[in-house]
Amino acid sequence: MNLDSIGDWTRTHYTSQVTPELDSQEVTLFGWVQDVRDLGGIRFIILQDREGTIQLTIPKKRVLPEVLTKSDLLQKRFSFGVKGNVKKTTMTSRGIEVIPAAIKIFNVATEQLPIDITGKTPALIEARLDARPLDLTQEQSLATFKVQHTALEAIRSFLFKKDFLEVHTPRIIASATEGGAELFSVDYFGQKAYLAQSPQLYKEELTLSFERVFEVGPFFRAEESHTRRHLSEFTSIDIEAAFANATDVMALLEQVINHVCTVVKEKCANELTLLKHNLEVPTIPFKRLTYDQVLEDLKQHDVTIPWGEDIPTEAFRVLGEIYPYFYFITDWPTHAKAFYIKPREDKPEVSEGFDLMHSYIELVSGGTRISQKEQLIQRLQEKGLNPESFKCHLQAYDYGMPPHAGWGMGLERLTMILTDNKNIREVTLYPRDRVRLTP
RNA sequence: GCCCAGGUAGUAUAGUUCGGUCUAGUAUGUACGGCUGUCGCCCGUAGGACCCGGGUCCGAAUCCCGGCCUGGGCGCCA
Structure with a gap:
């Protein structure tokens, strides 16, 4: 996979700083993929940074083709950046989502992570400590x-x-x-x-x-x-x-x-x-x-x-x-x-x-x-x-x-x-x- | 240092009592396919494990012995 350079992108907000008041403004976010939920015509990507998470929403027919192509590649724990517009919505618990206009993938992660980071099947302390760098992202x-x-x-x-x-x-x-x-x-x-x-x-x-x-x-x-x-x-x-x-x-x-x-x-x-x-x-x-x-x-x-x-x-x-x-x-x-x-x-x-x-x-x-x-x-x-x-x-x-x-x-x-x-x-x-x- | 418990897919577990359709079950993750509002998404398909060595037995994940590893408790202390 071709990885992207960070180039002239600069973070404008941590996830926690994106609020409904920023509706329709452009933000640049950096972080990691916590989860991907693909429903077919629409895809949700949860971006996590050290301050929390935010939902990126990709309606497949209504985003730029290069955004769709990039988002196809994203898997859990990839580090990436996104430029996109904040959208006020009642469909997420935080009342906002971000519609990506551009995505940069900085690095990939192994397909099979050594511990479950979703919290569905929590690993025991021993397995978690063995994979401590990953565990600390929880x-x-x-x-x-x-x-x-x-x-x-x-x-x-x-x-x-x-x-x-x-x-x-x-x-x-x-x-x-x-x-x-x-x-x-x-x-x-x-x-x-x-x-x-x-x-x-x-x-x-x-x-x-x-x-x-x-x-x-x-x-x-x-x-x-x-x-x-x-x-x-x-x-x-x-x-x-x-x-x-x-x-x-x-x-x-x-x-x-x-x-x-x-x-x-x-x-x-x-x-x-x-x-x-x-x-x-x-x-x-x-x-x-x-x-x-x-x-x-x-x-x-x-x-x-x-x-x-x-x-x-x-x-x-x-x-x-x-x-x-x-x-x-x-x-x-x-x-x-x-x-x-x-x-x-x-x-x-x-x-x-x-x-x-x-x-x-x-x-x-x-x-x-x-x-x-x-x-x-x-x-x-x-x-x-x-x-x-x-x-x-x-x-x-x-x-x-x-x-x-x-x-x-x-x-x-x-x-x-x-x-x-x-x-x-x-x-x-x-x-x-x-x-x-x-x- | 002493004592107890336990090692089954990437992770978490069922099965071990009392050996036999266990061809090792389940969940989650992973891969592939499908799905336009998910938020533990959903549906389908696939692949994936009995800690190591020895013994008993027609037959061992299961019983015995040894080893290795881990968790917990005690002592000691923050």
Whole structure:
């Protein structure tokens, strides 16, 4: 087939911008064939672009012969352009259609697509991820990532207003930052290095200079997790603030969540409708449960956890039934939290760490940090970590480390909540998990 | 790392219990033909599959063993 060059054509409108008010005006549209319905004497072609779809109507006896010839060739997913006249009509749900005056075909697509993109026989997640570039053209995928984009935009602008600087810390590091979690190792010019699992230590150090910082970026966990809420590579939204404690950053966090939900609900109304999700904007303040209250609630539901133990997923699921929306869990036992979380001064066995939960999923983890060097060293030792390997980090505490607090939020988990997706891979463009490294 | 479930056309599924007209059914997609108002268009025709290897048996999609692959759960966490 002879393909056309784009030549001097320029898009005048996205499909979503074509309205009945443009009746009888000429528009130039670019996009892809989503579907062709040929009734014999009349043919309907659905043009899709990133903003939506529009119907092209071709009455075969009343269009130019070259338009008819070109439209004969069009198949699903061909990329093409059309110049045509907008026509107001009651025959389409959008109240408009476009009668082509010229068609340019830019590229073809394989006849048999690897997944059904019409929604009639939806493919399973595995087949969809194998054909991810194609899968992402589906309206639900587009809607999901538009929500994510909008959420991120809302978070950034909110944090900018609250005086936070956006920073970028290293992804390649010399040693484990938090102990615990497994790290991916990389060869760094013959030296052993690792992919960062979190910006934790760097962002804390930066409170010494920039006071209030945030970072959005990918982090890596070499845990062989096999669930619908874990990825080997995920995007973290991290903040850290000097001269603040857990209470301060929790207040900030609930404002962030409230703001994001408000903005997404307003700007992505169409996307949420498409995703059949009625997003509720949570009211501030969020419910705050102490660890002790959680244990008590669980006991009421015949789940007994000894004080000091971490809460297993099974118990979180029960808790998620009781509190189906956003809620904080505070006052965690110190030894259940990371070494950098500050123990309460009046009750050292309890920490100033907190989690923000949404149903049974942990969305955010944060807390007041330890800012005294001696205490940090002591906590490292209690955790079985060698202070010597944290030498570089510990030096920051020699230069007037301010009291500080912060949190880290999983962007994909947030997107799951905002779009009501049950699988984290749905909200990740190219997910990386235990068994998937491609595409 | 541990546990459970499952691999049937491009996609999604029926059939596996209890082996036998299963010559493997259906939907959708694809190809071809027909149709002037569709919007999950419709009608007709065609082509398209039992994960791999071994075993039991007169006979295996079905039962057994091994392998590979996938989904889900746990632990861990964002």
